[in-house]
Amino acid sequence: xxxxxxxxxxxxxxxxxxxxxxxxxxxxxxxxxxxxxxxxxxxxxxxxxxxxxxxxxxxxxxxxxxxxxxxxxxxxxxxxxxxxxxxxxxxxxxxxxxxxxxxxxxxxxxxxxxxxxxxxxxxxxxxxxxxxxxxxxxxxxxxxxxxxxxxxxxxxxxxxxxxxxxxxxxxxxxxxxxxxxxxxxxxxxxxxxxxxxxxxxxxxxxxxxxxxxxxxxxxxxxxxxxxxxxxxxxxxxxxxxxxxxxxxxxxxxxxxxxxxxxxxxxxxxxxxxxxxxxxxxxxxxxxxxxxxxxxxxxxxxxxxxxxxxxxxxxxxxxxxxxxxxxxxxxxxxxxxxxxxxxxxxxxxxxxxxxxxxxxxxxxxxxxxxxxx
Amino acid sequence: xxxxxxxxxxxxxxxxxxxxxxxxxxxxxxxxxxxxxxxxxxxxxxxxxxxxxxxxxxxxxxxxxxxxxxxxxxxxxxxxxxxxxxxxxxxxxxxxxxxxxxxxxxxxxxxxxxxxxxxxxxxxxxxxxxxxxxxxxxxxxxxxxxxxxxxxxxxxxxxxxxxxxxxxxxxxxxxxxxxxxxxxxxxxxxxxxxxxxxxxxxxxxxxxxxxxxxxxxxxxxxxxxxxxxxxxxxxxxxxxxxxxxxxxxxxxxxxxxxxxxxxxxxxxxxxxxxxxxxxxxxxxxxxxxxxxxxxxxxxxxxxxxxxxxxxxxxxxxxxxxxxxxxxxxxxxxxxxxxxxxxxxxxxxxxxxxxxxxxxxxxxxxxxxxxxx
Numbered sequence: 001x002x003x004x005x006x007x008x009x010x011x012x013x014x015x016x017x018x019x020x021x022x023x024x025x026x027x028x029x030x031x032x033x034x035x036x037x038x039x040x041x042x043x044x045x046x047x048x049x050x051x052x053x054x055x056x057x058x059x060x061x062x063x064x065x066x067x068x069x070x071x072x073x074x075x076x077x078x079x080x081x082x083x084x085x086x087x088x089x090x091x092x093x094x095x096x097x098x099x100x101x102x103x104x105x106x107x108x109x110x111x112x113x114x115x116x117x118x119x120x121x122x123x124x125x126x127x128x129x130x131x132x133x134x135x136x137x138x139x140x141x142x143x144x145x146x147x148x149x150x151x152x153x154x155x156x157x158x159x160x161x162x163x164x165x166x167x168x169x170x171x172x173x174x175x176x177x178x179x180x181x182x183x184x185x186x187x188x189x190x191x192x193x194x195x196x197x198x199x200x201x202x203x204x205x206x207x208x209x210x211x212x213x214x215x216x217x218x219x220x221x222x223x224x225x226x227x228x229x230x231x232x233x234x235x236x237x238x239x240x241x242x243x244x245x246x247x248x249x250x251x252x253x254x255x256x257x258x259x260x261x262x263x264x265x266x267x268x269x270x271x272x273x274x275x276x277x278x279x280x281x282x283x284x285x286x287x288x289x290x291x292x293x294x295x296x297x298x299x300x301x302x303x304x305x306x307x308x309x310x311x312x313x314x315x316x317x318x319x320x321x322x323x324x325x326x327x328x329x330x331x332x333x334x335x336x337x338x339x340x341x342x343x344x345x346x347x348x349x350x351x352x353x354x355x356x357x358x359x360x361x362x363x364x365x366x367x368x369x370x371x372x
Numbered sequence: 373x374x375x376x377x378x379x380x381x382x383x384x385x386x387x388x389x390x391x392x393x394x395x396x397x398x399x400x401x402x403x404x405x406x407x408x409x410x411x412x413x414x415x416x417x418x419x420x421x422x423x424x425x426x427x428x429x430x431x432x433x434x435x436x437x438x439x440x441x442x443x444x445x446x447x448x449x450x451x452x453x454x455x456x457x458x459x460x461x462x463x464x465x466x467x468x469x470x471x472x473x474x475x476x477x478x479x480x481x482x483x484x485x486x487x488x489x490x491x492x493x494x495x496x497x498x499x500x501x502x503x504x505x506x507x508x509x510x511x512x513x514x515x516x517x518x519x520x521x522x523x524x525x526x527x528x529x530x531x532x533x534x535x536x537x538x539x540x541x542x543x544x545x546x547x548x549x550x551x552x553x554x555x556x557x558x559x560x561x562x563x564x565x566x567x568x569x570x571x572x573x574x575x576x577x578x579x580x581x582x583x584x585x586x587x588x589x590x591x592x593x594x595x596x597x598x599x600x601x602x603x604x605x606x607x608x609x610x611x612x613x614x615x616x617x618x619x620x621x622x623x624x625x626x627x628x629x630x631x632x633x634x635x636x637x638x639x640x641x642x643x644x645x646x647x648x649x650x651x652x653x654x655x656x657x658x659x660x661x662x663x664x665x666x667x668x669x670x671x672x673x674x675x676x677x678x679x680x681x682x683x684x685x686x687x688x689x690x691x692x693x694x695x696x697x698x699x700x701x702x703x704x705x706x707x708x709x710x711x712x713x714x715x716x717x718x719x720x721x722x723x724x725x726x727x728x729x730x731x732x733x734x735x736x737x738x739x740x741x742x743x744x
Contacts, residue, residue, distance in 0.1 A: 311731070311735055329716065329718050329734070330719050331719070331730065336705070336708075344698060345699070345717070355704060
C-alpha cells in the first residue's frame with residue numbers, strides 16, 4: 001500500500017516517561033524511548049518517527065520532550081528541525097504536552113488535525129497502522145476527538161480500555177464507532193469480562209483531533225490549563241519564550257489527556273474510536289519486551305543484543321540484555337531476567353519484571369542516585 | 373597457645389588445581405588458590421603459608437606449582453625464597469608434586485619430616501591445627517605415613533573418607549589411630565552410614581611422613597615414578613635441571629598420593645590418622661564458599677566483596693561476588709548465585725553450584741577459551 005502525507009495533518013510525539021520498569025537499560029538521562037528495545041536497529045523514538053513521517057511528512061512531526069533530552073532527540077532524529085522539538089522545563093503529564101503542541105501548531109499553521117503518538121510504543125503492521133490513522137483523521141475532521149483502540153489479545157491488567165459503541169457513520173472512516181467511555185486499568189476479573197463482551201479495546205493513548213476542537217474542549221474542561229498553554233504558545237516563537245515559560249509552566253496542572261478531555265468529552269458523545277488492526281505493545285517491562293524478540297534457542301530464551309554474548313546451560317525461558325560487552329552465562333536457572341550494563345546489573349525473574357520500579361526505589365535509598 | 377617451629381619439619385604446599393567450579397573467579401591464569409575467597413584480606417595460598425610458617429619457619433616452606441603461576445606465588449609470598457618455589461613444567465597430580473618436594477628436600481637437608489597441605493583449603497582454629505600437626509609429626513617420626521582426619525559434620529558426598537581403627541600408641545601422638553583404609557567420594561547412603569558409625573573422618577589430603585619413609589613406599593609401589601623423581605631432584609639445584617626435566621617430567625605417571633601410597637600402605641598397616649579438631653573446608657564451589665562468609669542480611673544472603681555493591685529487594689539466601697566494581701541488584705529471586713567479573717558474569721543457583729564445571733565446558737565450546 002503506497003503511503004503519502006495526509007494534507008493538513010501533523011503528528012505530535014510526546015517523548016516522556018521514565019520507563020523505570022526497564023531499569024537499568026532505561027535511565028533518567030536516557031529513558032526508554034531513546035533505546036532500541038526490539039533489536040531492530042532503531043530506537044523506539046526513531047521507529048515512531050519512521051512510522052509517522054509518511055503520514056505527516058518529516059516537517060510535520062513535533063516532538064515534545066524534557067529539556068535534558070532535547071540533544072539526544074535531535075541526534076536521533078536528524079530529519080526533524082530544531083523548531084520541531086518543543087522542550088518542556090519539567091514534566092506536566094500528557095495534557096500539557098499535547099495541548100502545548102496544539103496551541104503552538106495553531107499559531108504557526110492555523111487549524112490542523114493533530115495526532116498524538118507516544119514515543120515509547122512498538123507497532124507492527126505499517127499498512128494497517130496507516131489505514132487506522134487515515135480513518136481517525138477523517139473522524140477528527142468531522143469534529144470528534146478520535147482514538148485508536150487496539151484489539152485486546154489477552155485480559156491485560158496493565159492497560160486501560162476503550163468501550164466502543166454504535167457506528168460513527170462518517171465518510172472516510174467506515175470502521176469508526178462512538179466511544180461510550182474509558183476505563184482505568186481493570187482487575188483481572190473485569191479484564192476478562194471486557195474481553196468476553198467484545199466491546200472493549202486497549203487504550204493505546206493515541207488521540208487524533210483538530211487543534212480547534214481539542215483546545216476548545218480543553219478551554220471548557222480545564223480553562224486555567226488552556227489559558228496557560230495559550231500564553232506559552234503565544235510566546236513560543238518569540239524572545240519572550242523563556243520568560244513566559246518560567247512564569248507559567250510550573251503552575252500548570254499535571255493531568256493526563258484521558259482525564260482532562262477524553263473521558264468528559266466521551267460522556268458527552270464527542271469521542272470516536274477507530275479499531276486498530278495493527279500489532280501494538282507498550283514494552284512496559286522486560287517480560288513484555290521478551291514477547292517482541294525472536295527466540296534465541298529452542299526453549300524460548302530471548303536476547304536483546306548479541307546472542308553470541310550469552311552462554312546457557314540447562315537454562316530455559318530467560319531474558320538477557322547483554323549491554324556491557326561482557327559474556328553472560330546462565331547455568332541451571334529458568335525464566336531469569338539478566339540485564340547487564342556497564343555500571344549496574346539487574347537479576348530478577350520474568351514473573352517479577354513488573355516490579356522493577358521497586359528496585360529503582362531501593363537503589364535510590366541505597367544512595368546510588370547516579371545509577372538511576 | 374604459643375607456637376614455635378618444629379625441629380626437622382618442612383611444609384610442602386602443592387599449589388595446583390584449576391578450581392573450575394569457582395569460575396569465573398578462578399581462571400586458568402589465576403586459579404582458586406591465588407584468590408581471597410573468605411574476605412579475610414589474604415588469599416588461600418597466603419593463609420596456608422601464614423598457618424604453616426609458625427610450624428616450619430618461613431624458610432621451611434616449599435611451594436610446588438605450575439610454571440605459569442611462579443611469578444604470582446612469589447608476589448603473594450614475599451617471605452618465601454626463590455629456591456623454595458618448585459615449578460612443575462606440567463601438572464602430574466599430587467604424587468609427583470609431593471614426591472618431587474620430598475626428593476629435593478632429602479638432597480638439600482637430608483631425612484626430614486614433611487607435611488603436605490594443599491594451597492586451596494580453609495582452616496579455622498589455629499591452635500587446634502598446630503596441635504594436630506605436632507601429633508602427626510610424632511607419628512611420622514615413628515615411621516607412619518600420617519594423615520589428619522577432619523570431623524565429618526555432614527554426610528558429604530564431595531569428600532573422600534578415612535576409616536580409623538585402634539589407637540596408635542606413639543609418644544607425643546596421644547590421639548593418633550591406625551588407618552584401616554581410605555574411601556573415594558561415597559554416595560549419599562554410604563556417607564550417612566559412615567557418619568553413623570563414628571569411625572570415618574573426611575580426608576583433607578594432609579599427609580605427614582619422613583622423606584625416607586615416603587620415598588621408600590614410593591619406590592616399592594611405583595618404582596618408575598620414584599626413579600624419575602629422584603633423577604629430577606638430583607639435577608634440581610644444578611645447571612642440568614631444565615634438561616633433565618624436559619627429558620623425564622613428561623613421562624611421569626599422573627597419580628594422586630592417595631592411590632600411589634596412602635591406600636596400599638594403609639592396607640599393610642603403615643598409615644596413621646590424627647583426628648583434627650579444627651574447622652576445615654575445601655571451598656569447592658560457590659555454595660561451600662557461602663558457608664564461610666558472614667551473613668549480609670537477615671535472610672542469609674552472602675557477599676564475597678563489598679556489601680555496598682549489592683542491593684537486594686525480596687531476595688533471600690543469595691551468594692553474590694561483586695568483583696567488577698559494578699552494582700549488582702537482585703529483585704524477587706532466592707538462592708541465586710551471581711558472580712560478576714570484568715569480562716564474564718555467571719548466574720546460577722546454590723543448588724547447581726557444584727555443576728559450574730559444565731559452564732566452563734560450554735564457554736570453551738562457545739569458542740571463548742580467553743574467558744577460562
